Amino acid sequence: MPGLREEQKAKREKRILQAAVSRFRECGYDSVRIEDLAQLAGVSVGTVYNYYQNKGDILIATVAMEVEEVLQIGQNIADQPPNGAEKALLKLIFNYYDHSLIYLTKEMWRTAMALSIEHPGTPNGRRYTELDRRLGQQVTDLIATLQGRGEIRAGLDPAVLGQLVFNNLNMEFIEFVKDEKMPLKTLRNRVTAQIAPFARMIAEEGPE
Amino acid sequence: MPGLREEQKAKREKRILQAAVSRFRECGYDSVRIEDLAQLAGVSVGTVYNYYQNKGDILIATVAMEVEEVLQIGQNIADQPPNGAEKALLKLIFNYYDHSLIYLTKEMWRTAMALSIEHPGTPNGRRYTELDRRLGQQVTDLIATLQGRGEIRAGLDPAVLGQLVFNNLNMEFIEFVKDEKMPLKTLRNRVTAQIAPFARMIAEEGPE
DNA sequence: CTAGAAAAATGAACCGGTTCAACTTTTTTC
């Protein structure tokens, strides 16, 4: 039996998170006060801190939901990639990029990234870093799959290539969210320009 | 004639910055209060804000000094690189890395990076981003020089390769400063593992 | 059903970054 207490706890936590998602998107992370969230969720300020360690924690929770979803889809791509290193890599990367702004704004991404860099040891920071690690692992998995198929040179270490690609797509994503005016299309183009020659270089020499 | 006012202004700004460098290194960015800096510099809190826009601005100013120095040395390496793409790239990269902790702590780097991501439009953020851009440009310059010498395949775009390498060294540096326990040696090893195969791939096919 | 214990909610108080109206100092003008 869940009990009244458990039930109310779950309901309150959900209400706070919903209030946060909505307000953060609407007004921007900085200008939303904890008091606003508390009011919208029908609880007191202190109660918000009972459910989340601090303001950043609430943001990370919303970011985590979005990343989990992207990881889910990415797994299918990594398991059954299309033929050709360039096509496969870009499919995975664009999956990440194209989902990134559905639930979250650029400002929310910036804040979450900043938090994870500034306070890497806190539960917030660690959680975001762990999500990053899993994204990177997915790129590595994809490359290993391609290598198993003979589409990438056998001598290359998938973990090294995966890290290289992930570092690149991640850094370009940071530039993307740093520039409020940059459209997704530009991000795609930039990464394509980098991944395309890279993919040719790591590909098993095919028919010229 | 510099005038009394100008002289005092310069002296005060310097005293505040010196107080900041010393305190930030000693106690960590977060636990240093503006009031502490003001006291140490012999001015009031309000005066600190006359010289620096906000706390982050003071940090960026100290970071900028360090990056300017590294850029200076890097220019020589980019202009006259040693033979071989791997050797040349690593020399430039290690120049960056080896200087990074002379004046600044990992915490200071983390905070500066977080600031530039979180508030890219502010003077702080822009200044840090601009420094990053110049570092990236230096990598591109180096690659162009090597290509001019015939040490890198002619078909590859130096700007694209430069961005790729810079993204990678920057991201690995972020991981380095995020992990308080990681020694410089580990950072060097990780980047070497990534740059070495990359350098071989972009190098003009030499004698096998 | 009730007393006591355990869990959770509350909001006033704290803390430090930031602002700004009043005050001082320096420079300029005559």
Next chain:
DNA sequence: GAAAAAAGTTGAACCGGTTCATTTTTCTAG
């Protein structure tokens, strides 16, 4: 050299994230 203007300094007050002693709610034992 005195008065007015310009530039700079000051610290008390503001603001919002965070804490914690107190109060309220829920659960459990008898």
